[in-house]
Amino acid sequence: MRTVYSCVVDTDPKYARQAVLWAASLLVHGEQEAESLVVHTIGETDPRLTDLLDSWGVEQVQVEPFDSRHPYSNKLVQFATPSLQQAQHVVLCDCDLAFAAPIAPWTKGDRIRARIVQRPWLPLTQWRSIFEAANIRFPRVRVRAGNGQPTLPSFCNGGLYVVPQRLFERVGSNWCQWDRWLLDHAELLGGPLAIFADQVSFTLACEAMGERIDYLPVELNYHSGTRAAAAAARDGRKGFVPRVLHYHSAVGPRGFLFQERIPSMNAATERVNQLIRSLNEIFPVPPSPSEPGADQLSPGEPPDMPGPAEPADLPSPADLMDAPKPAGSAVGAGSLDAGDD
Amino acid sequence: MGGKPPVSEARGTSVTQLGCGDDRQRGLDSIDHWVGEVELVRPPADIVVILAPPRSFTTVLSAMLGQHPQLYGLPETYFLTCDSVDEWAALYRGTNHTDGALRAIAQTIFGAQTTPTVNMARQWLQARSYLSTSEVLRLLARRVAPRILVEKTPAASERLEFMRRMLREFPQARFLHLTRHPSAQVLSRLERRLRAGRTDGPTSLAEAAERLGEDPAWLWFSTHRTILRFLEEVPDHQQLWARGEDVLRAPDRELGRIAEWLGIRTDEDAIEQMKHPERSVFARAGPRNALWGGDEKFYADPVLRSSSAEPPRLDVPVPWSSDGRRLSDGVRQLATAFGYE
Numbered sequence: 008m009r010t011v012y013s014c015v016v017d018t019d020p021k022y023a024r025q026a027v028l029w030a031a032s033l034l035v036h037g038e039q040e041a042e043s044l045v046v047h048t049i050g051e052t053d054p055r056l057t058d059l060l061d062s063w064g065v066e067q068v069q070v071e072p073f074d075s076r077h078p079y080s081n082k083l084v085q086f087a088t089p090s091l092q093q094a095q096h097v098v099l100c101d102c103d104l105a106f107a108a109p110i111a112p113w114t115k116g117d118r119i120r121a122r123i124v125q126r127p128w129l130p131l132t133q134w135r136s137i138f139e140a141a142n143i144r145f146p147r148v149r150v151r152a153g154n155g156q157p158t159l160p161s162f163c164n165g166g167l168y169v170v171p172q173r174l175f176e177r178v179g180s181n182w183c184q185w186d187r188w189l190l191d192h193a194e195l196l197g198g199p200l201a202i203f204a205d206q207v208s209f210t211l212a213c214e215a216m217g218e219r220i221d222y223l224p225v226e227l228n229y230h231s232g233t234r235a236a237a238a239a240a241r242d243g244r245k246g247f248v249p250r251v252l253h254y255h256s257a258v259g260p261r262g263f264l265f266q267e268r269i270p271s272m273n274a275a276t277e278r279v280n281q282l283i284r285s286l287n288e289i290f291p292v293p294p295s296p297s298e299p300g301a302d303q304l305s306p307g308e309p310p311d312m313p314g315p316a317e318p319a320d321l322p323s324p325a326d327l328m329d330a331p332k333p334a335g336s337a338v339g340a341g342s343l344d345a346g347d348d
Numbered sequence: 349m350g351g352k353p354p355v356s357e358a359r360g361t362s363v364t365q366l367g368c369g370d371d372r373q374r375g376l377d378s379i380d381h382w383v384g385e386v387e388l389v390r391p392p393a394d395i396v397v398i399l400a401p402p403r404s405f406t407t408v409l410s411a412m413l414g415q416h417p418q419l420y421g422l423p424e425t426y427f428l429t430c431d432s433v434d435e436w437a438a439l440y441r442g443t444n445h446t447d448g449a450l451r452a453i454a455q456t457i458f459g460a461q462t463t464p465t466v467n468m469a470r471q472w473l474q475a476r477s478y479l480s481t482s483e484v485l486r487l488l489a490r491r492v493a494p495r496i497l498v499e500k501t502p503a504a505s506e507r508l509e510f511m512r513r514m515l516r517e518f519p520q521a522r523f524l525h526l527t528r529h530p531s532a533q534v535l536s537r538l539e540r541r542l543r544a545g546r547t548d549g550p551t552s553l554a555e556a557a558e559r560l561g562e563d564p565a566w567l568w569f570s571t572h573r574t575i576l577r578f579l580e581e582v583p584d585h586q587q588l589w590a591r592g593e594d595v596l597r598a599p600d601r602e603l604g605r606i607a608e609w610l611g612i613r614t615d616e617d618a619i620e621q622m623k624h625p626e627r628s629v630f631a632r633a634g635p636r637n638a639l640w641g642g643d644e645k646f647y648a649d650p651v652l653r654s655s656s657a658e659p660p661r662l663d664v665p666v667p668w669s670s671d672g673r674r675l676s677d678g679v680r681q682l683a684t685a686f687g688y689e
Contacts, residue, residue: 034457035472040490041457062459064491282471285464 010114011043011094014102015070015081018050020293024262025102026056027290028283030065035282037106041065045090046102049081059290066090073183076190079165080205083186086179097175101166101253105264105282107275108250110227117171118221119178119213121163122228125153128203129196134159137195137207141188143215153225161213161220165206166253167228174218181212226250231257231264231276249275262292351609352579353525353589353686393522393586393610395489397428397514398500399578400526401571403536405592407643409526410500411625411650412595412603418612420456420495422488423448423630423641427481428504428514434477448501448641449473451634456491461629466638482517496610506571511578522610523582525575525589527686529659530568530679531666532593538564538668540645557668564668565679572682591687596654599623626650662688 012033016026026046033039041064048056048069060067070084082099091097096114113120129137131149138145149157170178186208193201213220229249252275257265263280266273396419400406407424414421426445430436440446453469454461476484489497504510514521528536538556541549550556557564579587588609595602603622607614625631631650633639640647662680665672675683 031468035468036475038475040487059459063457064459278471282468285467285471288464289462 009043009094010096010098010111011045011091012037012039012098012100013045013047013085013088013091014100014104015047015049015085016052016056016102017078017081018052020053022102023053023056024290024292027059027286028105028262028279029100029102030060030063031282031286032104032106032279034063036108036278038109038111045085045088047085047088049084055290074187074190076193077186077201077204079202080186080190080208082165082205083179083183086175086183092175093172094175095172097170097172099168099170103254104166104228105252105254105279106250107252107278108248110250113223113227114169116221117173119171119174119218120169120221120223121167122223122225123150123152123160123220124158124162124164124206125230127152127154127156127158127162129158129162129200129207131157133195133197137189137211138214140192140195141185141211141215143211146214159210159214161210161218162206163209163220164228164253165209167223167251168209169223174216177216178212178218181216182209185209185211185215228253229275230255231267231272246271248272252276252279260292262287351584351588353527353576392520393496394520395485395514395518396496396498396522396524396610397504397518398498398524398526399505399511399575400500400502400528400592401505401533401568402502403533403540403643404502404526404528405596406500406502406526407646408625408650408652409524409590409592409595410498410642411628411631411646412599412622412652413498413606414628414630415621415624416607416612416618417621418495418618419498419610420492421498421628421630422452422500424501424503425449425452425485425499425641426501426503427485428499428501429507429510430481431513432477433473433479433481433484436481437473437477444640445503447634447638448630450638451630451641452488454634454638455629456488461634461638463635463637466635469638480517482513485518496612502571505575506567508574508578511575512581515578515582521586523579523587524606525579525587526592526595527572527589527688528592529662529688530565530675530683531660531662533568534560534564535667537567543645553668554670563676563679564666565675569676569679569682572686589686593659596652599652599654623652625652659688 014026014029016022030044030046033044034041044065046060046065046067048067049072052067052069057067068088070081070087072078073080073083082101085091085097085099098110098114135145146159146161148160150160152158152162186205189195189204189208189211193204196204196207224247226247226249229252231249231252231254249272252264254264259265262283264276264283266276396413398406398410410421410423412421413419424445425448426440427436427449430439436449437446450466450469450473451461453472454465457472458465458468473484476487485497485499504514511523514523534557535553537560538550538553541556541559542551542553550559560567563569588606590602590606599622600619603619604614607618607622612618621627625646628650630641631647633644633647634641660667662675662683665674674680
């Protein structure tokens with residue numbers, strides 16, 4: 008029995024690149040073996056990605072989108088994969104994660120593990136409406152989100168979940184059921200907040216099952232380039248070292264992760280950027296029409312050096328209201344990364 | 349030729365020759381008898397280790413064995429000369445002794461030997477610096493399974509503690525004791541030094557020999573003596589002796605014998621594949637950041653050459669001395685025990 012790490016890659020070239028970093032970082036710094044990794048691909052896959060993952064021995068599974076209405080829900084297709092069903096623990100990942108250290112001490116236990124959201128996003132009144140419509144008892148317990156505001160105890164960041172085998176099938180069926188239900192009742196979330204459907208449906212599933220969450224510390228799903236470090240410091244947790252960087256779009260044009268304004272947080276980023284330096288030769292960053300080409304430097308970005316230490320705060324809900332819908336599936340970091348909290 | 353060279357006392361210079369022709373045949377018979385007797389209970393090998401001093405055909409033999417469908421030949425990793433990766437890195441950092449290990453990791457973990465994959469291999473190893481070298485070898489073994497690793501690092505044959513570590517860490521290891529005529533081995537070492545073309549290097553065979561000390565054949569003698577001492581502690585069925593010259597001169601017979609001893613395929617196709625060391629992914633120089641890991645002469649022209657296997661006589665003056673010097677009595681006695689004349 009083993010732990011399996013899994014992610015889903017959509018067709019946008021940037022997700023392929025993210026998946027390469029995800030897999031490489033797990034092999035190198037996550038101390039995983041290729042047999043522990045599964046990459047799910049949707050649509051036409053970049054043959055370079057297929058060849059590279061093949062050469063590393065990483066299992067690839069071609070899947071159909073979960074629901075065309077909500078690309079973020081594509082992570083739910085992973086519950087149908089046999090190698091995940093057989094694993095002792097499954098780590099469901101967004102593909103914009105980079106592992107800077109192993110997380111084996113947290114892939115244990117009988118409960119789901121995830122990190123509480125950084126922001127509550129939904130007001131409690133809206134939560135109550137959703138629960139009433141779903142006919143699920145509204146939880147009385149509140150926990151503090153990363154920013155200190157109250158939220159529901161199973162409203163977690165969608166970037167990384169650890170699911171034990173005991174619950175895998177049950178979580179899968181409940182989560183899928185409630186996700187489809189929520190997509191059918193998108194008005195309950197309303198407008199741009201619909202991008203949270205997978206996270207809200209996860210909350211519904213957990214409450215319906217009566218399952219509690221074992222919270223992962225911030226270092227296991229560390230939003231690089233955000234104020235996550237400040238939030239942890241507020242909780243009295245200083246001097247921690249990020250193990251898993253959830254970088255969203257905090258990436259320079261050459262693929263390097265942005266560094267923090269807090270130097271002590273940067274050791275993990277530097278480790279990952281060192282790996283990115285090698286990956287840039289194997290699987291170059293796809294040029295983006297809205298950014299300088301991969302071979303061009305942005306101002307302040309020296310050659311072969313990590314990107315500028317730009318703050319990359321999550322957008323506020325107001326920002327999201329004006330944000331465009333993602334053009335394609337966005338299981339990895341997309342234009343609406345914040346939808347993943 | 350049998351599983352052991354016909355030497356009863358290999359320490360000091362009191363080497364006793366038990367015979368060449370008949371006794372070698374008797375040894376072979378005893379191995380055959382053993383194979384037939386315990387075939388059903390013999391556990392599979394967890395690694396095959398070639399024990400020999402340097403310049404003893406280890407690179408070509410490792411490449412040949414590695415072409416067997418059930419084996420995987422590594423370059424020189426130097427892993428088994430150290431307990432931990434930390435120790436290994438401290439000892440060999442900045443030398444080309446790390447090249448073979450990095451090439452092996454790049455190839456097995458990252459699917460290719462290129463400059464970026466070697467860099468990734470280096471990071472992979474750094475992340476595992478707390479592991480023992482045996483654990484790293486086991487990780488590589490799992491990656492190439494069901495093929496069995498063939499490890500050859502002549503430096504690991506020089507000390508009893510290194511070889512004892514091999515047996516302790518790999519209790520089912522198979523040890524292939526490889527010999528080469530002492531004059532040919534010394535000559536090969538000297539020619540290598542001449543070929544190196546260093547500005548401070550020797551300019552003649554005699555000078556190169558002088559730099560090796562009073563007896564240039566000492567390394568040959570002491571290494572084989574140490575190997576024989578170690579093999580006294582190894583169960584008979586886990587050891588086999590082969591003369592490199594015989595392997596090159598009669599590959600079908602000798603490779604078949606080795607395959608039979610290992611309990612792996614002995615069919616014509618398997619033997620034929622082993623006769624193509626040039627097909628090994630390690631049969632040539634590596635990328636610029638990990639060039640070596642074996643015999644550079646073999647890398648330059650990695651084909652099976654029987655002509656290079658003609659051994660000189662033991663009783664003629666050594667070619668690196670102009671004063672008619674011969675091999676020492678101890679060396680000649682031990683070489684005679686190995687069947688050299």
